[in-house]
Amino acid sequence: MGKPDVDYSIYLVTDSTEAILGKRDLGKVVEQALEGGVTLVQYRDKTSDTGHLIYTARTLHRACKARNIPLIINDRVDVALEIDCEGVHLGQDDMDIASARRLLGPSKIIGATVSTLSQARIAVDRGADYLGIGTLYATSTKKNTKEIIGINGIRKILHFLSVQEDAAAREIKTVCIGGINASNLQLIKHQLYAPDPFSQRGITKTIDGVAIVSAIMGSLTPKASSEHLTHLFHTPPPFSTILSPSPSSSSSSSPYTNKPTPTPTTLLPSILSVPTHNPLSHNMTNLVVQNFAASIALSIGASPIMSTNGLEASDLANLHGGLVINMGTATPEALHNHRLAIRAYNGVGGPIVLDPVGAGATGARREALGFLVASGWFSVVKGNESEILAVAQASGLSFTSSYSSGSRISGGGGGGGGQQRGVDSGSSSLSLLEKAYIVKKIASRERNVVLMTGAVDVLSDGHTTYAVRNGHAYLGMITGSGCTLGTTISAYLAAARMDRKVRRQSDINTVLSTILHYEIAAERAASLSSVHGPGTFVPAFIDALYQLRVEAVRYADAERGAGD
Ligand code: 3NM
Ligand code: MG
Structure with missing residues (x-):
């Protein structure tokens, strides 16, 4: 059975900690983010008891379903199974992807956090549907991030995937995560679209979306923030509007282009x-x-x-x-x-x-x-x-x-x-x-x-x-x-x-x-x-x-x- 066509562009990852959510109600914040246009939601809660997790997940799932937005559960395959939501997201220390796949079946979405080439390769082989690549920038939201890999780290993984022999690797969906907000979103997207003029396949792999916690969950106006981030994701940055129109005939491996010399x-x-x-x-x-x-x-x-x-x-x-x-x-x-x-x-x-x-x-x-x-x-x-x-x-x-x-x-x-x-x-x-x-x-x-x-x-x-x-x-x-x-x-x-x-x-x-x-x-x-x-x-x-x-x-x- 086919999976739903998922739009990964603005991927909201929730956080229930006081530092980000404050005294606000998680369900209400997510509701507003949905109104603002987030395209995917991950319920991430590292501390609550199982009963509470299931209760909250059900509430979020109702809100998501009303807008046809998939809900993903972080780490807890049991919770995802119990509420029958659309999938799970697994970190490197969580259940392995193959086991989760056996439990959830072929139609659920499974995402994996990766920060190295080999983790990316393994996640693809074990059947992940998308990769959350990070940590892009240092963030106070997640204290125990293993590695800050920066734009170049994300680029390396995207490039690695794009040159793999198997279509599964070349076509896997990707989002990046860590420190993304309205001030850097357009630059990140711009920098990650990096065609290689010497690539044999001529393939360019870029991110399908951005995963965001604090820029939405920590916002006093989650709806407006989500709208703004969505707008930024789909709009080229001000500095790029005067870029050269790209002649797409870059198949030659010569560094020179045959162009008439300017007079x-x-x-x-x-x-x-x-x-x-x-x-x-x-x-x-x-x-x-x-x-x-x-x-x-x-x-x-x-x-x-x-x-x-x-x-x-x-x-x-x-x-x-x-x-x-x-x-x-x-x-x-x-x-x-x-x-x-x-x-x-x-x-x-x-x-x-x-x-x-x-x-x-x-x-x-x-x-x-x-x-x-x-x-x-x-x-x-x-x-x-x-x-x-x-x-x-x-x-x-x-x-x-x-x-x-x-x-x-x-x-x-x-x-x-x-x-x-x-x-x-x-x-x-x-x-x-x-x-x-x-x-x-x-x-x-x-x-x-x-x-x-x-x-x-x-x-x-x-x-x-x-x-x-x-x-x-x-x-x-x-x-x-x-x-x-x-x-x-x-x-x-x-x-x-x-x-x-x-x-x-x-x-x-x-x-x-x-x-x-x-x-x-x-x-x-x-x-x-x-x-x-x-x-x-x-x-x-x-x-x-x-x-x-x-x-x-x-x-x-x-x-x-x-x-x-
Ligand atoms: N995972 P913010 S970074 C949940 O690198 C999470 O795997 C990360 O929060 C990883 O958008 C992160 O507020 C937190 O920076 C991202
Ligand atoms: Mg985890």
Whole structure:
């Protein structure tokens, strides 16, 4: 007999403890949550006597049945049998799934808590219908959670399931649990949709729902909270609405996409959009580059503000500018301010550029990067080779498997991954193809644009990958040229979002325009007879950035005149 078609999207798990439920009546809270649209209910009560459990379960079952919502009982197969509800949820220390299946029969729903690959494999083999994967984030609701696995832990299990030979594993339903609430739900869902452009099967497995305790049970308005969470689950986050339209032809295993190369005319609207809209470029950056970054922002036609105070970030985010977070000063206080700013910009869909300065150099910086990556979503992540390898690690990617060319890529591996070189690591250890592979892989996982700078810059959004050979060695001999590229990108992205002509352009093309403006300016400045080295290069570079922008305006005016 077939099981009911279960909607796992907003899975309410109850809690009867005073800390969460207070003095309220469990039945009433669940009733309101049902009115608010939860799609599945689990009665979880670790302390009550059996008689009370059965009585309460019956009450909840009546309420659920009235709305055609399945009721699941945590742990207690006997209680589920007695009230004949729709199923049970079993933790790792509860009755084993096969025994529960024998007692309950084939038509009941059996869910299992898993936090490792082998637990997931075993739960599938023993016939679980869905997996509750956790613990996602630390939560005060469950004190004895065994392991906090974070987004990357959930990703690993989803990926593992998606590459199994058996359809049972590939198709099993999944929810994640632990610390999920209205402030992180959209980000979690966004991060867990992670297509792999190199996957043989092309399968993407994402979660079918989220299991929630305190954000509903602890809410003073369970109905409104459930409605809000349901809305959030089905709505893309503000920051994702400008993502590139995804061309779905990603069957090729080559990291490059065959696309017509953008011409100067296609790049022009981006360059023009900055002086036209004069966007705010909000820099949370280190002391060394503040002055230089502000000058660069002005030269391209943006309005710089150097504010490291997270408390004013939400006011600034409402001005439609772009934020650049430079990890150069990764003190706990700076990180706290960064998190406030990330939330503010993500909340209104404003672009954020992350510059993970020296990310691979020390343990503290790797930790800081993990903290920032867990805080929100970045439109662009920009760094040199070792920084981007650290980003890969923070995204839970390790490049130890061989790529189709047979070459092996090391570094960025999990666990005891190797220590990287210093902040300004110079020479490259990766081939161009390896760089393209890494950048594309991170970008498709994070669903953003990843830019690895170097003598050749490689950038990808997971679909399209570009290599740019422009630039000049002087850029590597002055301080802050990488940081100010981040400033420039943030201004371009902000302007693109304000500009009617550029709005529909994907972010990768906006980033490409930025790099070309920046690096062609560097080439021009370096070739001047008045430039003798990095010192004289700096003012000439600022001039050249400015002149390119002026030329772009003149060119557009002439075009318009010719068209009249
Ligand atoms: N199980 P909240 S975490 C019941 O990791 C439960 O298996 C977990 O509560 C697991 O939504 C958890 O309030 C509690 O964070 C989740
Ligand atoms: Mg249990």
